Amino acid sequence: MKAYSNFLILSAAIAMLCMPFAYQAAAKGPKVSEVAAVGGGGNKHNLSAKAWASGTVNYDPANLVFNPNPTYKASDDPTGNPKGQQICIFCHTPHNANVEGGAPLWNRRFSTETFSRYSSGTLQIRLNSAARTPAKYDDTSTPAWQPDGSSKLCLSCHDGVATGTADSLPHGLGDVLNGGPIAMAGSDVISGIASFNPSTNKMKTGHHPVSFVYDANVLGAITKPSYTLPPTSGALAVVKLDKNNKMQCTTCHDAHQNQSNDAECYDATGTGGNSVCSDGLRKKAPFWVYGVNAAAVPDRDAVCQACHPLDAGAPGFATPWPLP
Amino acid sequence: MHRTSGKHVRCHVRAFFIICFSVFAFLASGCSRARLSDAAWQDQGLDVVFPRPPERARIKLLKVINGPRDVAEKSRGAMSKVFEFITGSQEINIDFYTPQCMAADGNGLIYIADPSIGLIHKYDLAAKEVSYIFQAGDKKLGSPVGVALDAAGNLYVTDSLLAAVFKFDQDGKLLAELNGKGKLQRPAGIAVTSKGDKFVADILANKVFIFDKNDLLKGELPGGDFTESFNRPTYLAVDKQDNVYVTDTMNFTVRVFDANGRYVRSQGKIGDTPGSFARPKGVALDSDRNLYVMDSIFGNFQIFDQKGQLLLYDGQEGLLPGEFMLPSGIFIDRNDRIYISDTFNHRIQVFQYLKEKVPQ
Numbered sequence: 001m002k003a004y005s006n007f008l009i010l011s012a013a014i015a016m017l018c019m020p021f022a023y024q025a026a027a028k029g030p031k032v033s034e035v036a037a038v039g040g041g042g043n044k045h046n047l048s049a050k051a052w053a054s055g056t057v058n059y060d061p062a063n064l065v066f067n068p069n070p071t072y073k074a075s076d077d078p079t080g081n082p083k084g085q086q087i088c089i090f091c092h093t094p095h096n097a098n099v100e101g102g103a104p105l106w107n108r109r110f111s112t113e114t115f116s117r118y119s120s121g122t123l124q125i126r127l128n129s130a131a132r133t134p135a136k137y138d139d140t141s142t143p144a145w146q147p148d149g150s151s152k153l154c155l156s157c158h159d160g161v162a163t164g165t166a167d168s169l170p171h172g173l174g175d176v177l178n179g180g181p182i183a184m185a186g187s188d189v190i191s192g193i194a195s196f197n198p199s200t201n202k203m204k205t206g207h208h209p210v211s212f213v214y215d216a217n218v219l220g221a222i223t224k225p226s227y228t229l230p231p232t233s234g235a236l237a238v239v240k241l242d243k244n245n246k247m248q249c250t251t252c253h254d255a256h257q258n259q260s261n262d263a264e265c266y267d268a269t270g271t272g273g274n275s276v277c278s279d280g281l282r283k284k285a286p287f288w289v290y291g292v293n294a295a296a297v298p299d300r301d302a303v304c305q306a307c308h309p310l311d312a313g314a315p316g317f318a319t320p321w322p323l324p
Numbered sequence: 325m326h327r328t329s330g331k332h333v334r335c336h337v338r339a340f341f342i343i344c345f346s347v348f349a350f351l352a353s354g355c356s357r358a359r360l361s362d363a364a365w366q367d368q369g370l371d372v373v374f375p376r377p378p379e380r381a382r383i384k385l386l387k388v389i390n391g392p393r394d395v396a397e398k399s400r401g402a403m404s405k406v407f408e409f410i411t412g413s414q415e416i417n418i419d420f421y422t423p424q425c426m427a428a429d430g431n432g433l434i435y436i437a438d439p440s441i442g443l444i445h446k447y448d449l450a451a452k453e454v455s456y457i458f459q460a461g462d463k464k465l466g467s468p469v470g471v472a473l474d475a476a477g478n479l480y481v482t483d484s485l486l487a488a489v490f491k492f493d494q495d496g497k498l499l500a501e502l503n504g505k506g507k508l509q510r511p512a513g514i515a516v517t518s519k520g521d522k523f524v525a526d527i528l529a530n531k532v533f534i535f536d537k538n539d540l541l542k543g544e545l546p547g548g549d550f551t552e553s554f555n556r557p558t559y560l561a562v563d564k565q566d567n568v569y570v571t572d573t574m575n576f577t578v579r580v581f582d583a584n585g586r587y588v589r590s591q592g593k594i595g596d597t598p599g600s601f602a603r604p605k606g607v608a609l610d611s612d613r614n615l616y617v618m619d620s621i622f623g624n625f626q627i628f629d630q631k632g633q634l635l636l637y638d639g640q641e642g643l644l645p646g647e648f649m650l651p652s653g654i655f656i657d658r659n660d661r662i663y664i665s666d667t668f669n670h671r672i673q674v675f676q677y678l679k680e681k682v683p684q
């Protein structure tokens with residue numbers, strides 16, 4: 001393990017691009033695109049027919065109960081089932097050339113138009129100018145705190161309706177100021193060894209804001225004295241900001257593949273213990289961007305502590321969020 | 325957030341700042357059945373119509389509700405903290421977090437489900453009072469998503485976290501938890517037919533469950549005549565003929581069933597052009613049985629007639645009145661007022677469908 005650690009350090013010093021490969025020693029979950037010839041597969045974000053049983057949590061090819069016949073289904077027969085390979089569409093809306101249902105009858109000035117949708121993190125925010133202005137972060141009278149970029153894609157499904165509530169209550173940028181107002185309950189708890197055990201009163205909420213820049217300018221606009229900037233060294237290379245230097249869901253989550261332990265869940269009581277995953281239990285490290293320990297809690301803490309070094313030994317308890 | 329252990333808290337605002345507690349949920353409310361006048365629906369300073377001139381206006385923005393303060397300010401001027409939620413000695417305003425489904429009686433009473441904070445906002449615009457439902461008997465609501473009113477004014481609430489459907493009376497008192505016979509997994513959208521049947525979309529079960537007027541589970545959709553299967557049905561609505569419209573979100577279409585549960589047709593498919601859907605969510609129908617479909621990704625709603633003809637698409641992503649950020653729910657009351665939960669702008673917008681004077 002020592003040699004492995006050295007390799008990590010060396011990689012970080014040479015080229016950050018190499019880092020993702022260095023972290024692949026531990027067990028990963030399947031890619032969303034890994035549709036098996038028999039039994040479907042991929043991961044939970046493959047919402048086509050032969051992938052996930054409705055209601056199941058764990059990836060278990062032997063026990064998949066297929067949603068029998070939705071419109072868009074993955075299969076091993078792309079010829080006979082041309083829709084079968086369309087596993088990306090559930091998040092990434094394809095362009096289509098035709099107007100469905102005819103040109104709108106009530107607007108004769110209709111011209112060919114495609115609707116705004118997420119395309120990639122390389123796009124600037126088109127309309128929401130206020131959200132681009134760091135000073136607005138501290139202006140509670142301006143409702144400028146919306147998710148943007150790739151996080152829109154996540155939240156358009158993880159809305160408490162279409163997908164899980166306990167693990168995916170959506171919250172926007174406003175929480176960077178105030179902390180999430182959500183009571184911790186049951187499986188809503190983020191539990192880690194060091195940072196995120198609510199019993200330590202270090203992090204009382206189970207949710208993190210997204211779609212925000214957090215730099216010296218922003219810090220200057222925030223009046224809360226307990227805020228500081230994250231450490232400038234030691235942050236994990238896998239923890240990425242988007243092109244606009246915003247934290248997004250993708251900073252900690254890889255929607256295409258879980259890099260961490262794919263088979264560990266919170267226990268049913270929500271007290272943070274481990275349990276073999278089954279229906280109704282929540283994964284410890286859902287689609288986690290980092291996995292090296294093959295154990296969810298250390299992997300989670302490694303990512304979170306890249307910005308929140310709240311373990312007992314951290315100097316000064318740097319807190320990019322308000323203290324309780 | 326601190327939550328009170330009380331069952332139901334109601335705040336009244338009159339000439340003086342009065343807060344009264346409904347310690348007993350059945351305590352009658354003397355002022356909550358008033359009717360908001362037509363003129364009072366229109367907020368001043370809003371000038372949003374769809375489509376834009378010179379086209380004939382079909383949809384007009386009436387009202388934007390950002391939270392309890394908006395209701396108070398309209399009656400009491402510049403009062404900044406009027407409606408408070410009393411938890412012990414602490415006073416907390418409860419704004420919208422991620423409002424989802426809504427139900428309204430047409431007289432100014434609006435229920436808004438807010439799963440993020442686990443409660444139902446109850447806005448009575450006529451009485452200028454706001455209250456909250458967050459308890460179902462001895463259970464704290466987990467993630468209330470769907471709300472629907474029956475003819476008697478009882479409120480049905482789906483809770484996606486508790487996998488339950490609750491029935492409340494007009495004062496927020498729990499009347500019953502519906503017996504889903506173990507089938508409910510993640511109930512969301514709910515609608516009530518003219519006969520009192522309740523249709524409940526269940527996302528994980530990939531079914532729509534049907535409860536009869538006595539709240540007994542009596543069937544499910546789709547029936548055997550439907551050759552495909554749902555993929556994450558989220559929201560649904562019924563029209564005045566009791567046809568059922570189910571948003572089949574991950575099939576990117578709206579399924580239409582007749583009053584007998586027979587599959588009729590689908591509206592829309594995946595894509596980014598008008599008439600298509602990326603994240604279809606809430607559905608509703610106006611008095612002309614035009615079908616409205618919200619799309620979270622597009623930040624708009626599209627209107628179709630019964631022939632499937634696209635009539636109009638309204639709204640775009642943004643912050644301004646008439647714009648939306650990841651909107652989800654839509655509800656249309658009997659007066660053709662259209663309520664839209666502008667989820668990530670944390671507000672409700674109310675529009676008016678401008679009905680054709682002369683049938684065409």
